[in-house]
Amino acid sequence: MISRRDLLSLAGSASVAAALRSLEAFGQTAAPIKRVVLFFTPHGTVWDQWRPTGTSTAFTLPYILEPLKGFQQKLVVVDGMGIRAGGPGAPHTRGPAVLFTGSGLADDKTFARSDCSGGCNFGWNTSNSVDQEIAKRLGNVTPYKSLEFGVQSGGGFPGAYISYAAPAQPLPPKQDPYVAFQQLFGPLLEPAAQRARELTRRTDVLAVVKADLARLKPKVSKADVSRLESHTQAISELQQALQSSDLGCVPPTAPENRAQSTAGYRAWAIDRHSELLAASLACGLTRVGSLMFRPGENDGGQQGIYDFLGQTMEHHLTTHDTTAPAQQRLVEIYRWYASRFAYLLQQLDKFPEGDGTVLDHTLVVWGSEIGTGNTHSIDNIPFVLAGGGKAGVNTGRYFKYSPGIINSRLLVSLCHFMGFTDVNTFGLLDNGTGPMPGLLNGA
Numbered sequence: 001m002i003s004r005r006d007l008l009s010l011a012g013s014a015s016v017a018a019a020l021r022s023l024e025a026f027g028q029t030a031a032p033i034k035r036v037v038l039f040f041t042p043h044g045t046v047w048d049q050w051r052p053t054g055t056s057t058a059f060t061l062p063y064i065l066e067p068l069k070g071f072q073q074k075l076v077v078v079d080g081m082g083i084r085a086g087g088p089g090a091p092h093t094r095g096p097a098v099l100f101t102g103s104g105l106a107d108d109k110t111f112a113r114s115d116c117s118g119g120c121n122f123g124w125n126t127s128n129s130v131d132q133e134i135a136k137r138l139g140n141v142t143p144y145k146s147l148e149f150g151v152q153s154g155g156g157f158p159g160a161y162i163s164y165a166a167p168a169q170p171l172p173p174k175q176d177p178y179v180a181f182q183q184l185f186g187p188l189l190e191p192a193a194q195r196a197r198e199l200t201r202r203t204d205v206l207a208v209v210k211a212d213l214a215r216l217k218p219k220v221s222k223a224d225v226s227r228l229e230s231h232t233q234a235i236s237e238l239q240q241a242l243q244s245s246d247l248g249c250v251p252p253t254a255p256e257n258r259a260q261s262t263a264g265y266r267a268w269a270i271d272r273h274s275e276l277l278a279a280s281l282a283c284g285l286t287r288v289g290s291l292m293f294r295p296g297e298n299d300g301g302q303q304g305i306y307d308f309l310g311q312t313m314e315h316h317l318t319t320h321d322t323t324a325p326a327q328q329r330l331v332e333i334y335r336w337y338a339s340r341f342a343y344l345l346q347q348l349d350k351f352p353e354g355d356g357t358v359l360d361h362t363l364v365v366w367g368s369e370i371g372t373g374n375t376h377s378i379d380n381i382p383f384v385l386a387g388g389g390k391a392g393v394n395t396g397r398y399f400k401y402s403p404g405i406i407n408s409r410l411l412v413s414l415c416h417f418m419g420f421t422d423v424n425t426f427g428l429l430d431n432g433t434g435p436m437p438g439l440l441n442g443a
Contacts, residue, residue: 032354035362038290067339078383080401088122091376093159095369096296102427103127124168146288148173149273159297177272278347296369319373360390409436
């Protein structure tokens with residue numbers, strides 16, 4: 001059988017030698033990188049227009065979730081998973097803090113508010129959120145441990161954050177897409193052009209190597225032809241990997257510098273943040289991200305009115321109007337949320353990576369602080385998960401759980417997805433153990 005030394009001798013080509021060294025490295029390449037993204041929209045949903053029909057693997061998405069139809073085989077719709085109400089604070093206040101921490105608010109009277117039912121005294125969060133636990137465990141593997149984006153979120157109270165580094169340490173989201181782009185991608189624009197030139201050089205070299213190997217075939221025995229063909233195939237795979245890796249890092253178009261008072265700003269900003277978040281993940285700036293659209297708190301004033309959907313009443317007030325017209329207006333809001341979640345998925349899915357796309361190696365979780373607006377119920381939160389199908393997630397599923405399962409099972413699953421299988425409980429309110437049933441391969 002022809003040896004590596006014989007092959008080099010026969011070839012007499014530095015390009016073949018370089019390619020073989022690359023092949024050795026390629027053979028040792030780790031599995032595609034996994035990532036986690038959290039996505040938040042406020043005030044729950046309208047259940048009869050959100051809940052799918054059918055079986056766990058053959059289901060139909062209803063009107064609210066219909067914008068996600070193109071991603072159905074990459075989705076996991078979760079029905080029946082709630083959050084626990086622990087500690088002080090009204091539902092809209094504590095919900096965002098509990099959602100991804102699994103812990104309640106501190107009872108230290110940091111805040112004294114009279115605008116929640118009966119008056120409320122409460123403090124900040126009491127533990128870190130799952131994204132930050134994952135970021136901490138990953139360490140300094142990327143320029144940013146995590147990236148937080150938000151539209152009209154952040155502020156001086158826990159209902160305006162979903163990411164927490166530690167107790168009483170909320171992480172302020174990047175609010176302005178223009179500023180965020182300059183911070184994240186401004187320094188990368190020229191290096192990106194240099195990387196494109198280097199990619200062209202590498203792929204040209206590999207093309208020459210494949211031609212050299214083709215010329216070698218008549219000089220070797222029939223037994224060694226298959227080995228040469230194997231090398232040729234490996235080079236083709238290396239070319240594909242190089243293309244996937246470098247094409248994966250394409251900075252988004254720079255957003256214009258818009259004032260928040262501009263008409264349609266919120267609808268514009270959430271999409272620009274989705275583009276920035278997806279590109280940040282694809283370019284290796286981080287492996288952990290979040291996007292919060294508006295706070296969970298009561299949204300009084302003009303900022304709570306979705307005029308770009310033709311509405312004239314604040315979203316929160318609309319949730320407490322049980323008339324049919326009001327409920328239909330809510331349905332349109334929640335359907336719009338689903339369309340923006342779909343846009344985020346589109347951005348992640350457009351970047352090729354390994355045997356799929358960045359979305360196929362990223363687990364994205366969409367949740368809310370409550371389940372139903374007018375009752376403030378939290379025993380069922382409208383969770384929709386997406387992605388990760390090439391990295392161990394059983395996608396294309398509709399899970400309908402019996403009452404009692406809480407978000408901590410999901411938070412544990414996120415840790416397991418990222419490889420931290422020693423985590424079996426999450427949050428101070430956790431009353432169980434292990435990941436959520438059926439989400440991950442083998443779970």
